[in-house]
Amino acid sequence: MPVKKGAEIAPAKGKLGVLLVGLGAVSTTFIAGVEAIKEGMAEPIGSLTQMGTVRLGKRTDNRVPKIKDFLPLASLKDLVFGAWDIFPDSAYDAAMHAGVLEKDLLAKLKKPLQKIKPMKAVFDQTYVKRLSGENVKQGKNKLELARQLINDIADFKRKNKCDRLVMIWAASTEIFMKQHAVHRNLETFEKAMRENHKAIAPSMVYAYAALKSGVPFANGAPNLTVDIPALMDLANKQGMPVCGKDFKTGQTLMKTILAPGLKSRMLGLHGWYSTNILGNRDGEVLDDPDSFKTKEESKLSVLEYILQPDVYPQLYKDFSHVVRINYYPPRGDNKEGWDNIDIFGWLGYKMQIKIDFLCRDSILAAPIVLDLALFLDLAQRTGMKGVQEWLSFYFKSPMTAPGLYPEHDVFIQLMKLKNTLRHLRGEDLITHLGLEYYD
Ligand SMILES: NC(=O)c1ccc[n+]([C@@H]2O[C@H](COP(=O)([O-])OP(=O)(O)OC[C@H]3O[C@@H](n4cnc5c(N)ncnc54)[C@H](O)[C@@H]3O)[C@@H](O)[C@H]2O)c1
Numbered sequence: 001m002p003v004k005k006g007a008e009i010a011p012a013k014g015k016l017g018v019l020l021v022g023l024g025a026v027s028t029t030f031i032a033g034v035e036a037i038k039e040g041m042a043e044p045i046g047s048l049t050q051m052g053t054v055r056l057g058k059r060t061d062n063r064v065p066k067i068k069d070f071l072p073l074a075s076l077k078d079l080v081f082g083a084w085d086i087f088p089d090s091a092y093d094a095a096m097h098a099g100v101l102e103k104d105l106l107a108k109l110k111k112p113l114q115k116i117k118p119m120k121a122v123f124d125q126t127y128v129k130r131l132s133g134e135n136v137k138q139g140k141n142k143l144e145l146a147r148q149l150i151n152d153i154a155d156f157k158r159k160n161k162c163d164r165l166v167m168i169w170a171a172s173t174e175i176f177m178k179q180h181a182v183h184r185n186l187e188t189f190e191k192a193m194r195e196n197h198k199a200i201a202p203s204m205v206y207a208y209a210a211l212k213s214g215v216p217f218a219n220g221a222p223n224l225t226v227d228i229p230a231l232m233d234l235a236n237k238q239g240m241p242v243c244g245k246d247f248k249t250g251q252t253l254m255k256t257i258l259a260p261g262l263k264s265r266m267l268g269l270h271g272w273y274s275t276n277i278l279g280n281r282d283g284e285v286l287d288d289p290d291s292f293k294t295k296e297e298s299k300l301s302v303l304e305y306i307l308q309p310d311v312y313p314q315l316y317k318d319f320s321h322v323v324r325i326n327y328y329p330p331r332g333d334n335k336e337g338w339d340n341i342d343i344f345g346w347l348g349y350k351m352q353i354k355i356d357f358l359c360r361d362s363i364l365a366a367p368i369v370l371d372l373a374l375f376l377d378l379a380q381r382t383g384m385k386g387v388q389e390w391l392s393f394y395f396k397s398p399m400t401a402p403g404l405y406p407e408h409d410v411f412i413q414l415m416k417l418k419n420t421l422r423h424l425r426g427e428d429l430i431t432h433l434g435l436e437y438y439d
Pocket residue numbers: 021022023024025026027084085086087098121122123124128131133169170171172173174202203220221222246247248249250280281282361362364365
């Protein structure tokens with residue numbers, strides 16, 4: 001466990017600034033949603049921190065508080081939002097462009113949304129080929145750009161009178177990158193920033209600036225970003241919590257719900273074919289093969305880890321797993337995800353499952369952004385630093401401590417999250433062992 005049982009948690013006093021990299025569909029749906037909830041226009045559906053409960057003690061104890069009453073989380077009324085984007089549109093205009101929320105709802109929220117104007121971004125088209133924008137910082141090298149971000153962060157904190165900040169990457173998916181020798185430690189990383197090395201992507205510059213400023217960082221996209229030794233060293237040195245990668249929504253959420261169920265009944269798998277059509281800007285960016293590769297790696301990894309073909313070769317050896325994303329503008333943010341699953345049962349008899357999930361990407365992602373902001377802030381006030389594996393629940397490719405494999409099963413992830421909350425409050429962990437009839 002990262003901290004001792006019942007550790008002291010600093011109170012959530014004052015304002016919490018939520019700094020979003022990227023003011024696109026996910027970020028604007030998140031901000032507009034929080035504003036609507038604050039005004040009593042909607043319920044925080046999909047948010048574990050707002051609606052979830054945690055059972056404490058024995059089943060006979062009848063203690064099931066809401067998570068937000070059990071732990072000192074920041075309250076929604078204390079959240080303030082800031083963002084960077086390569087387009088200068090306010091959160092209102094960006095939300096209108098994204099087309100996720102109805103115009104009538106956005107009209108009611110126009111005042112707070114219009115006030116949020118994005119700061120100039122650190123951007124380089126080498127890393128996101130399908131985009132170009134004007135609202136971009138200039139600087140002689142990547143370290144100098146990081147300094148500009150550090151100034152933005154300090155200015156935002158002062159102007160908005162924030163007590164604490166968190167930063168969440170909700171910007172476009174960058175091209176596929178592997179760890180490079182310059183990511184080895186902070187010294188080689190900073191040298192590479194000064195030399196404008198190609199192995200330093202813009203997302204890494206933001207993560208560096210956040211950690212240097214004492215701000216926890218979450219990565220909602222599949223980019224490498226903070227998942228490199230140099231930035232993990234910095235997170236540990238600064239005592240900052242970090243987590244990632246790639247919000248678990250839509251098709252992958254369904255996969256991590258269904259696959260553990262099939263495995264629990266020892267049903268075999270011949271193949272899982274997944275395809276998507278989506279037409280938002282995210283879909284356009286992912287239409288570039290280099291950005292898609294980053295996403296594909298993230299989406300493909302989940303089944304291998306959940307099904308454990310090495311442990312169950314008769315059931316899962318050599319299953320075929322294919323993932324496709326097709327950019328299809330008419331659909332906008334309302335993605336359609338199809339899955340064809342070829343399974344087999346008793347005596348090897350074949351069966352099929354078909355899923356057609358007519359989902360809304362940003363509607364599923366927005367509550368994740370809220371929960372991550374509140375939980376990262378809680379982790380920071382508790383003194384939890386480095387990778388926060390208990391937040392794996394929210395990610396397609398959960399970051400782990402070096403040498404560990406990621407846990408993808410959504411039910412194990414939820415148990416890990418809730419047991420972490422119990423541990424923080426000095427409560428007994430729930431094992432469901434049933435040694436006593438009431439356990
Ligand atoms: N919506 C989901 O369900 C979901 C799930 C998992 C991951 N994601 C990821 O979240 C991210 C955001 O998704 P979205 O649907 O909001 O996309 P979007 O295209 O609507 O928004 C992304 C925004 O980031 C901006 N941007 C790009 N590079 C930037 C940079 N270097 N600095 C600042 N801004 C930058 C773009 O201009 C754009 O406005 C994507 O990477 C996506 O893959 C989304």
